[in-house]
Amino acid sequence: MSLFEIPLGPQHPALKEPIRFIFKLDGEIVVGAEPRLGYVHRGVEKLAETRTFIQDVYLAERICGICSAAHTTCFVQAVEELLGIEPPPRAKYIRLIVFELNRIQSHLLWLGILAYEMGFDTLFMYIWRDRERVLDVLEMITGNRVLYAINQIGGVRHDIDDKIAAYMRKALSYLRERTKYYKGIVERDPTINARAVEVGILKKRDAIALCAVGPTTRGSGVKFDIRADDPYAALDEVPFNVVVYDTEDVMARTLVRIDEILESISMIEYALDHMPSGDIRVRVPRVVPAGEAVSRVEAPRGELVYYVRSAGGEKPERVKVRTPTLANIPALCKMLEGAYVADIPVIVASIDPCLACMDRAIFVDVSKEKVWVWSERELRRYSLRWYRSREGVRRR
Amino acid sequence: MSVIKELLKNLFTKPITLKYPQERKPPAERFRGRVYVDYDKCIGCGLCARDCPASAIEMVVIEPEKGIRGRRPLIDLSRCIFCGQCELSCPRKAIKFIHEYELATSDKKSLLLIPPKPKGSQKP
Numbered sequence: 001m002s003l004f005e006i007p008l009g010p011q012h013p014a015l016k017e018p019i020r021f022i023f024k025l026d027g028e029i030v031v032g033a034e035p036r037l038g039y040v041h042r043g044v045e046k047l048a049e050t051r052t053f054i055q056d057v058y059l060a061e062r063i064c065g066i067c068s069a070a071h072t073t074c075f076v077q078a079v080e081e082l083l084g085i086e087p088p089p090r091a092k093y094i095r096l097i098v099f100e101l102n103r104i105q106s107h108l109l110w111l112g113i114l115a116y117e118m119g120f121d122t123l124f125m126y127i128w129r130d131r132e133r134v135l136d137v138l139e140m141i142t143g144n145r146v147l148y149a150i151n152q153i154g155g156v157r158h159d160i161d162d163k164i165a166a167y168m169r170k171a172l173s174y175l176r177e178r179t180k181y182y183k184g185i186v187e188r189d190p191t192i193n194a195r196a197v198e199v200g201i202l203k204k205r206d207a208i209a210l211c212a213v214g215p216t217t218r219g220s221g222v223k224f225d226i227r228a229d230d231p232y233a234a235l236d237e238v239p240f241n242v243v244v245y246d247t248e249d250v251m252a253r254t255l256v257r258i259d260e261i262l263e264s265i266s267m268i269e270y271a272l273d274h275m276p277s278g279d280i281r282v283r284v285p286r287v288v289p290a291g292e293a294v295s296r297v298e299a300p301r302g303e304l305v306y307y308v309r310s311a312g313g314e315k316p317e318r319v320k321v322r323t324p325t326l327a328n329i330p331a332l333c334k335m336l337e338g339a340y341v342a343d344i345p346v347i348v349a350s351i352d353p354c355l356a357c358m359d360r361a362i363f364v365d366v367s368k369e370k371v372w373v374w375s376e377r378e379l380r381r382y383s384l385r386w387y388r389s390r391e392g393v394r395r396r
Numbered sequence: 397m398s399v400i401k402e403l404l405k406n407l408f409t410k411p412i413t414l415k416y417p418q419e420r421k422p423p424a425e426r427f428r429g430r431v432y433v434d435y436d437k438c439i440g441c442g443l444c445a446r447d448c449p450a451s452a453i454e455m456v457v458i459e460p461e462k463g464i465r466g467r468r469p470l471i472d473l474s475r476c477i478f479c480g481q482c483e484l485s486c487p488r489k490a491i492k493f494i495h496e497y498e499l500a501t502s503d504k505k506s507l508l509l510i511p512p513k514p515k516g517s518q519k520p
Binding site for chain 1: 398399402403412423424425426427428446447448449477478479480481484493
């Protein structure tokens with residue numbers, strides 16, 4: 001049988017790194033996936049060199065809207081290392097709380113999108129309704145639903161007072177109940193089981209060899225979490241468990257993220273109880289001494305790395321960012337090998353590359369010299385139809 | 397089957413969404429909306445313009461006889477990213493972010509916050 005080639009992409013409006021795939025198909029089965037990156041190179045790293053360190057905090061925040069707390073924490077930590085200063089202990093706790101709230105909202109957003117890709121719109125709506133509670137808490141602490149602007153060089157901008165803490169505790173206990181309920185649905189629901197169990201397999205040795213990060217690698221049984229391996233902010237004082245599942249499929253990655261939400265809720269509650277009092281910010285000089293620093297954090301999607309070099313001025317000489325989605329692309333290609341075309345949306349969504357990955361897919365049937373274009377919606381519809389017509393095939 | 401139970405329960409509850417122009421959710425206390433400048437407090441130091449990441453602030457001279465102290469910030473809200481750095485940088489707390497968030501307009505000039513002419517100035 002001749003192989004079909006499906007180019008996919010490159011226009012993905014919601015993805016921070018739009019990507020084009022060429023899938024080689026043998027009938028319904030993907031035998032090879034070839035990625036191509038770099039379609040929205042924005043020149044952020046070069047732009048950072050032309051701005052002062054204070055302005056770069058806001059630039060870093062805008063690299064990703066969903067994990068903006070991760071980007072600023074990482075950048076600010078690198079600059080603080082260059083300056084040789086330590087933020088006050090209370091600031092570290094507030095950083096941790098905002099960071100984990102950010103993780104909760106990112107994982108809930110992702111869970112909703114996964115449900116949507118599976119055609120389970122009811123669950124998608126309920127999850128996104130509950131996500132609003134986290135965003136309300138974040139708005140109360142920082143003043144914004146996204147782009148919090150709370151991390152400053154030398155500390156944080158806003159304090160968490162008793163009123164906010166009380167509201168937060170209420171919202172968190174509500175979220176814990178809801179997350180447990182969603183976990184029950186994900187584990188038991190036949191639709192989700194049919195679409196997620198044994199789909200998108202990433203073997204443990206492949207996850208290690210391809211340097212996958214974040215929930216993608218923890219779903220393959222690799223215990224790798226920057227929060228535990230290289231603690232930052234107040235993480236060395238807050239206890240938590242690294243969530244690992246070893247079934248290596250989309251289901252494992254889903255359960256890792258759901259359990260991480262529950263872990264994050266416990267972490268925030270612990271941090272609220274044990275937060276030291278004191279200042280939240282120290283004054284820092286504008287001129288950063290020459291030197292270089294590397295900072296790593298565990299963003300919702302995985303390990304995020306910042307490298308900052310200063311030549312001794314107000315502006316950095318070099319800023320390098322390695323985002324987790326980039327690290328997961330080789331692993332994604334491995335997962336797609338051997339999968340059905342109808343599973344492509346779910347597998348691509350399972351590494352959490354933001355959303356709208358399937359926009360403007362061009363399908364080429366090489367043997368018939370036929371080219372057609374499918375939008376994300378059509379590909380999703382095709383995948384739903386495909387599953388409906390084969391109902392029961394993969395159900396166990 | 398638990399989703400169906402949830403579905404039936406939600407048939408009898410109020411929608412979670414608001415009918416926006418009629419119902420408005422009040423923004424949080426720390427919400428950053430339109431920029432408000434107290435030009436009397438301003439000393440014209442220019443730190444806000446220096447720190448603005450979006451180059452939305454330009455210092456304009458309104459009292460040339462006072463030299464550097466006669467400058468006031470001209471803020472272009474169409475460039476503003478509402479990060480709040482100017483509020484932090486200001487040594488006299490002359491800049492505040494107020495709760496007004498409906499800034500859409502068809503007249504771009506209305507988004508310019510132009511400093512007022514000083515009282516008793518000679519210029520028209």
